[in-house]
Amino acid sequence: MTRPIGALPCEDCRADIPADAFLDYVTPSAFRTDFRPERNDLDTIGRMSTRTVATLLHGGETADIGNVRVRRGAGVTIMQLNDGPEDDLGSAARFAVVEAQDLGVPVPPANWITELQGTQAVDPDVARNPGSGGRWAVEPGSDARFGLIAKKETDALYLEMMSHDPRLTLLKVARRGMDSHLPTRAAAISATQMLVQRAAIDLDVSSDEFEALEPRLRDGRPMLQVADALINGSGLSRRLGTDTSQGRPQIVDLIRSVVEDRGGGRWSTCSRSTTKASTRPGARRRATDASSATRTVRTTDSWIGGLGCPTSAR
Known part of the structure; x- marks a missing residue:
């Protein structure tokens, strides 16, 4: 795929993306070695690579239930991006x-x-x-710099919050920029983890069968994303999107069970499960600010509550 000649519209915010903002990525087909042993010093501290998970959404059937829009029967292309270690200025050096x-x-x-x-x-x-x-024997003019990418196609389920109390910062779930707010983003990630754990219990599968993707904005509305961990899908996301006997998607019933079932049992520790979810390996990198832990818990409650309420009033 070649670079675009002109600006292209963003599918989420509809703003134009200039052509010079696009970066080159390559999928490696093989690796080479000189078969020479290297000295492995456990005390040597290496540099971490800048890794990003990007998603490309595919269309699916929508179902509006109360304040949540469920996109079911949809697919997603999950892209693992590796931009290499950071340089002295904090920017990704790439390869x-x-x-x-x-x-x-x-x-x-x-x-x-x-x-x-x-x-x-x-x-x-x-x-x-x-x-x-x-x-x-180096070929003249053959220098190239790029990032690495690994892609997979699978099934996914998307949950859009149609409206919310404007006094809450639930729209600021972006990774960086003006629409980024760390406690709000951490709360959205925790909410996704809570739904994944609840769905795993209901379907009697391991939570590792799901992939909790990062939250994003879609047409100005915050959206949570859950995908199957297996390539080409395992049917679990599709199962969560199917209608129950009440005529609504199963994921909606799971959301309401998290919101309403606070009387006892395992959900009596719901307030603590939010903190536990944010300490899972996939979320720890994105919610490391200890001073925002209390705000994260409260915003997560607002996130789950906003999806579970029949209207936007709280």
Whole structure:
């Protein structure tokens, strides 16, 4: 896929995205090694890569139940993006390669030297290292910089909050920018985790069968996303979107059970489960501000309550 020539509209906010804002990503088909052992020092602190989960929504059937719009029978393309470690300025450095021909491949056991036909993508620091002894013949003008991407197609279920009390900041669920607010975003992630746990109990499956995706804005409305963990789907998201005997999607009944069933049993610890959900591995990276823990719990209650209420009045 090539870069767009002109600006393209964003499917969520409908604003134009300039062509220079698009970045190049590559799906690796193989990895190479020189078969030389490296020194593994446990005390050496490496640099973490900047990883992002992006989703591409596919259309599905909608069902409006009270204050929530359920998009069911839909699909999603989940993209795991890796932009490499951060540089000294805090920006993702991405990955750099050059095209080079390997002129000195050792052949065991006699350590003969042979050549590999064709060019390969090699780290510039390795290809241009004077200590390589002229092993690499670098193609002029072949420098490239990109990120890595892994994609999968699966089934998903989307929950849009149609309206809410304007005094609440439930719209600020973006990762960064003007529509970003850490406690609100952490609360939306916790709400997604709570629904995943409740759905796993109801369907008698492991919560790992679901993938709690990051919240997003869609046409100016906040939206939670739940997908099947298996490639091409496992049918669980579709099951949650099917109508029950009451004529509404099963996920709506689960939302109402979280909101209304506070009298005892396992849901008597609902206020504590919010904090537990935010400490799960997938949510810990996004809700690390300890000072906002109380606001996160309260906003999560507003999130779940807003989805479960028949109207926007709270």
